[in-house]
Amino acid sequence: MGSSCVSCNRTFRSEEGLRQHMRDSPAHASNCETCNRSFGSAEALKQHLRDSPFHKQPPETPLDSFFRSFPTFVYDPSLPPSTSYARLRRHQGWRRDDTASQDAWTRYQDALASELRMWFGSEDDLKAWHSLCRAIGVTPLPRTCRQCEQAVRRTHVNIVDLIEWGRRRGGDTDDARVPTFRNEAELRTYTKKTRKIFRNTLEHDNVVLRHLLRHIFGTRR
Numbered sequence: 507m508g509s510s511c512v513s514c515n516r517t518f519r520s521e522e523g524l525r526q527h528m529r530d531s532p533a534h535a536s537n538c539e540t541c542n543r544s545f546g547s548a549e550a551l552k553q554h555l556r557d558s559p560f561h562k563q564p565p566e567t568p569l570d571s572f573f574r575s576f577p578t579f580v581y582d583p584s585l586p587p588s589t590s591y592a593r594l595r596r597h598q599g600w601r602r603d604d605t606a607s608q609d610a611w612t613r614y615q616d617a618l619a620s621e622l623r624m625w626f627g628s629e630d631d632l633k634a635w636h637s638l639c640r641a642i643g644v645t646p647l648p649r650t651c652r653q654c655e656q657a658v659r660r661t662h663v664n665i666v667d668l669i670e671w672g673r674r675r676g677g678d679t680d681d682a683r684v685p686t687f688r689n690e691a692e693l694r695t696y697t698k699k700t701r702k703i704f705r706n707t708l709e710h711d712n713v714v715l716r717h718l719l720r721h722i723f724g725t726r727r
Contacts, residue, residue: 625672
């Protein structure tokens with residue numbers, strides 16, 4: 507007596523034959539349309555949906571919290587932080603010297619600093635160094651923090667670009683890098699043109715701040 511697959515109207519000589527059919531037949535595959543992948547069982551699909559980074563809801567970051575604190579502002583997390591802030595400023599109708607504008611700027615800068623620490627960590631963290639090296643295109647990745655420091659020395663890069671890279675890539679891929687500049691003058695021109703401004707801070711406990719922060723505007727924004 508054979509084993510039958512009712513949905514396919516097929517009979518197999520053994521239970522093993524039926525199990526193989528259930529495992530391999532496209533008719534019984536569970537599909538993930540987002541990833542364009544098929545799985546042999548509903549359980550395999552569930553595991554994929556549970557474990558794949560593509561299906562994990564990204565946590566709300568400090569910048570997300572800042573922009574979403576304005577109820578009438580339509581926030582798009584996929585946009586660069588500097589673009590979102592410019593949109594917010596227009597939406598709120600702020601003038602440069604308004605109290606509300608100054609308060610928002612301070613909160614925005616605090617969110618940038620928190621986000622930077624989230625993506626790039628501390629100076630003695632090799633993973634943080636590797637994220638920075640990936641962001642600026644250092645290959646192969648150095649093996650020690652000291653070697654990483656030597657590799658990024660004299661690099662000129664915009665801090666907000668680094669934060670955007672972390673938000674977009676999560677620090678785990680090598681397929682994109684941020685722009686780098688030959689000297690501080692080129693970086694200053696780029697920063698002023700794009701308004702990608704990161705406030706100088708004395709708290710240089712972060713790998714990026716300690717080694718890559720440049721004085722673009724002095725004490726003024």
